Amino acid sequence: MKLGTKGRYAVMALVDLAYYGQGKPLALTEIAQRQSLPISYLEQLFLKLRQKGFVASTRGHLGGYTLAREAEAIRISEILEAIGEPLETTRCDKSSSTGCLGTNAKCLTHALWAGLGAQMHQYLHGISLADVCERRVV
């Protein structure tokens, strides 16, 4: 159970954007250099972030990305979801009728893993980009 670079980099980059970009577009190269992240990898991530409406892009010279929403209104959990960072604690097939429902002794652990997932989601949903920027994180 470890956090992948996709999720970590996406959040790092957005925090950087919220922290250093004051309304003005910030080039990906600048973010990548400051955070020591591979730029072509970041491009992939920002493609998704733009499609999901987290950032807006300006092309050409002096272009870059800006936040499309208020930093206060972007939850960390949303970022991870947008980027495709799984956050999966169970493997029970929800669609299948034979899937585990946590009702029998065989799947006694279902509630445990579901609870862990809920815990994680709750924590990450409770923190916004702005919270991270202003070090309001326990």
Add this chain to the structure above:
Amino acid sequence: MKLGTKGRYAVMALVDLAYYGQGKPLALTEIAQRQSLPISYLEQLFLKLRQKGFVASTRGHLGGYTLAREAEAIRISEILEAIGEPLETTRCDKSSSTGCLGTNAKCLTHALWAGLGAQMHQYLHGISLADVCERRVV
């Protein structure tokens, strides 16, 4: 960020052992069948669980495994640690002096990930094998 089978299977098997094994040794084949887990894989896991003192083994006919500790005294977090399920949310190198300390703007996210890890550990530390068996899990 997904939970691997190692951790999941280990907990499933120990819950099964606590639930069905009343002091008497339970053969791995029985646990494996009931939980639909690959037996040779479970063998690997129980090797570690025995070495770390979670279970005791009885060899030969009618042999098997028993819990070496009270089900109330075994925390889920301990099992995952024993088995080698990572539970890593950060990648900051703790040993290196150049490692991230969460003090500069570059690593503003450190506290976030560390907090997530703490949250997960706290949840899993607060639940014992017995809690899972008796469905005392939120």
Add this chain to the structure above:
DNA sequence: AGAATTCCCGACTAAATTAGTCAAGTATGA
């Protein structure tokens, strides 16, 4: 106009990890 800068996008891949299998052995009880 042309050059420089920057985003846009899909395809590809090396390396690591996962999720096991397999084979051979040792101990015990019926």
Add this chain to the structure above:
DNA sequence: TCATACTTGACTAATTTAGTCGGGAATTCT
């Protein structure tokens, strides 16, 4: 002695991760 069950190490196929690469398209500066 035979079947059962734990013990242990080596091996591996498949998946996932963590990127790279190459070519394009839009925009602005000179």
